[in-house]
Amino acid sequence: MKQTTLCYIDDGTRYLMLHRVKKENDASHGKWIGVGGKCEADESPDECMLREVKEETGLEITRWHYRGIVTFISNTWPNEYMHLFTASEWQGHIDMDCNEGDLAWIAKDKLMDLKLWEGDRIFLRLLLDESTPFFSLKLIYVQDEMTTAILNGNLLT
Secondary structure, eight states: OEEEEEEEEEOSSEEEEEEOOSOTTOTTTTOEEOEEEEOOTTOOHHHHHHHHHHHHHOOEEEEEEEEEEEEEEESSSOOEEEEEEEEEEEESOOOOEETTEEEEEEEGGGGGGSOOOHHHHHHHHHHHOTTOOOEEEEEEEETTEEEEEEETTEEOO
16 A cells, blocks of 8 residues: 655645646646655655655745544555644745645635545544544545545544
8 A cells, every 4th residue: 555645734824735737647636735745665654744845845844743644445546545744833935836736825714615635625624623633534435536434433424
């Protein structure tokens, strides 16, 4: 199973989001996601997240929280474990010229207005809820449609 990371950089009222519009054959083309990517050999999830954020934004994350793990099962794309992070402190300036897509700060109360994966809507709500410090979420997709979501062992309706 492939291992990936996704980080939502939080300035208090907004998340730094990536609009995936620059790569062909991108499973997330046209959608908004956090910043992240595939883990390299011998790389921990933390190391991967820090490297991916630096590569895609130019920022060096100095304070972060490991918030959850999402298991993606798909009949179209490779199955994956995605490690979710939020980051609240960083150094440097954002390089808005990302080769993955267009970066933009999005107000937290506007996130659900974006074109998102259905499963992302679930975990974004969990990230915004400070009473949920860590979670395990399993998402099953057929084509691009989420058919099942299981949060901490409980089927969501």
